[in-house]
Amino acid sequence: GENVEQHPSTLSVQEGDSAVIKCTYSDSASNYFPWYKQELGKGPQLIIDIRSNVGEKKDQRIAVTLNKTAKHFSLHITETQPEDSAVYFCAASIGYGGSQGNLIFGKGTKLSVKP
Amino acid sequence: GAVVSQHPSWVICKSGTSVKIECRSLDFQATTMFWYRQFPKQSLMLMATSNEGSKATYEQGVEKDKFLINHASLTLSTLTVTSAHPEDSSFYICSASPGGAITGELFFGEGSRLTVL
Numbered sequence: 001g002e003n004v005e006q007h008p009s010t011l012s013v014q015e016g017d018s019a020v021i022k023c024t025y026s027d028s029a030s031n032y033f034p035w036y037k038q039e040l041g042k043g044p045q046l047i048i049d050i051r052s053n054v055g056e057k058k059d060q061r062i063a064v065t066l067n068k069t070a071k072h073f074s075l076h077i078t079e080t081q082p083e084d085s086a087v088y089f090c091a092a093s094i095g096y097g098g099s100q101g102n103l104i105f106g107k108g109t110k111l112s113v114k115p
Numbered sequence: 116g117a118v119v120s121q122h123p124s125w126v127i128c129k130s131g132t133s134v135k136i137e138c139r140s141l142d143f144q145a146t147t148m149f150w151y152r153q154f155p156k157q158s159l160m161l162m163a164t165s166n167e168g169s170k171a172t173y174e175q176g177v178e179k180d181k182f183l184i185n186h187a188s189l190t191l192s193t194l195t196v197t198s199a200h201p202e203d204s205s206f207y208i209c210s211a212s213p214g215g216a217i218t219g220e221l222f223f224g225e226g227s228r229l230t231v232l
Contacts, residue, residue: 034220034221036223041226041228042225042226043119043121043208043210043223043224043225043226044159044208044223045223046220046221046222046223049220089158089159103149103161103221104161105158105159106158107157107158108157108158
């Protein structure tokens with residue numbers, strides 16, 4: 001089955017700096033790669049996603065890149081702010097929606113942005 | 116994005132009692148919902164896939180008689196932790212995808228923290 005590895009487990013940056021979190025996946029059939037932000041005591045919130053037919057996607061300060069050949073994808077946060085501090089999870093799934101949409105999650109990265 | 120609501124957000128119960136957690140999709144229909152369990156500082160572990168009108172599909176190692184799942188309508192799935200014990204204490208999270216959509220996004224509830232005394 002699919003296995004998702006995520007690094008680093010913790011990341012501390014100064015406000016304004018960039019943060020990069022990397023994930024690798026094992027199943028070449030995976031075609032959907034979302035990133036979630038989870039604040040303490042809350043459920044995960046989708047922040048950005050990318051599909052296997054796209055190499056890069058950007059939404060304001062957040063971008064995700066996908067290398068299908070190497071089977072890895074990364075989250076890039078620029079101009080970090082203290083409110084970006086949270087745990088970030090990457091995930092991978094095979095197929096879209098419905099019962100095919102169950103996600104395999106990475107172990108998470110705790111991002112701390114110091115003011 | 117779509118909204119998924121969980122209730123209760125937290126619950127404390129005595130050992131041996133049963134606890135029901137509800138997961139509702141507020142602005143879309145979901146033929147499939149997912150239940151996860153999350154221990155402190157750990158990732159989400161898929162417990163089961165809840166299918167509207169049929170039996171849930173449980174992941175390996177998850178006791179179906181312990182964690183009863185009912186998906187009676189297109190907007191509601193329930194997880195009942197039966198005869199709860201302290202080791203069942205955890206953060207339970209549900210997710211759902213708008214039915215029939217090809218977009219694939221999963222939207223998560225706010226989670227339910229269960230503490231068994």
